[in-house]
Amino acid sequence: xxxxxxxxxxxxxxxxxxxxxxxxxxxxxxxxxxxxxxxxxxxxxxxxxxxxxxxxxxxxxxxxxxxxxxxxxxxxxxxxxxxxxxxxxxxxxxxxxxxxxxxxxxxxxxxxxxxxxxxxxxxxxxxxxxxxxxxxxxxxx
Numbered sequence: 509x510x511x512x513x514x515x516x517x518x519x520x521x522x523x524x525x526x527x528x529x530x531x532x533x534x535x536x537x538x539x540x541x542x543x544x545x546x547x548x549x550x551x552x553x554x555x556x557x558x559x560x561x562x563x564x565x566x567x568x569x570x571x572x573x574x575x576x577x578x579x580x581x582x583x584x585x586x587x588x589x590x591x592x593x594x595x596x597x598x599x600x601x602x603x604x605x606x607x608x609x610x611x612x613x614x615x616x617x618x619x620x621x622x623x624x625x626x627x628x629x630x631x632x633x634x635x636x637x638x639x640x641x642x643x644x645x646x647x648x649x
Contacts, residue, residue, distance in 0.1 A: 510615075511583055512536035516590035517543075517599060519552055522621045527590045530619060537579075543601050544573035554594070565595040572601040578608060586615045593622035596629040603637045611638070617648040622642065 512534045516527035520555060524540075531538045549561035564570050589605065591598045598620065616638070620630055631649060638647055 510584040510585040512588060513584040514538045514588045514590060514649070515578070517541040517592070517601060517605075517626060518590075519547060519592055519599075522531055523590050523592050526619065526621055530588060530590065533573065534586075534588070536586075537584075539579045539600060541591075541605055542577060542618045543590075544575055549616065561594055561599070563598050566596065568598075570600050571604045571607070572599065573640045574601050574604050574608070578605065581609055581611075581614070584614070584616070587611065589616070589618045591618070591620055593620045593625045593627070593630055596625050597633040598630050602634070606634070607641060610612040611643045613644065615646045615648060 514527050514531040514534070516538070517540070518524040518527070527538060530536070547560065550556070552558045554562060556562060561588055564572055574635045587609070589602060591602050618630070618634055620627055635647060638645065
């Protein structure tokens with residue numbers, strides 16, 4: 509039987525609640541993604557052009573450091589990554605997560621929470637990150 513891991517990042521409880529539902533439905537393990545420096549309320553203020561998230565999301569190909577606490581994924585066949593959508597793409601730390609995991613031979617799927625953005629740009633962003641790493645994997649749309 510294939511083992512599944514749901515990795516997720518949330519700034520509000522919305523993505524965490526969906527991650528719990530996905531993990532329950534798939535009988536999967538769960539692990540939270542943590543930024544190395546936690547976001548503050550001011551840093552998450554998307555109305556402020558100088559807020560941390562606004563600046564990092566607009567820097568081309570930027571990465572955000574994460575805590576070195578990702579689980580060992582060698583025993584998993586399926587990796588599901590959940591995240592919010594910020595400025596039509598995943599938070600930059602999702603690329604960092606993809607960079608740090610050995611996803612070769614895995615099935616990768618993602619889900620996102622959003623107030624109204626489609627997943628098209630996010631999917632393209634993830635595909636580009638996977639290709640930059642040269643992974644041989646099944647990326648599920």
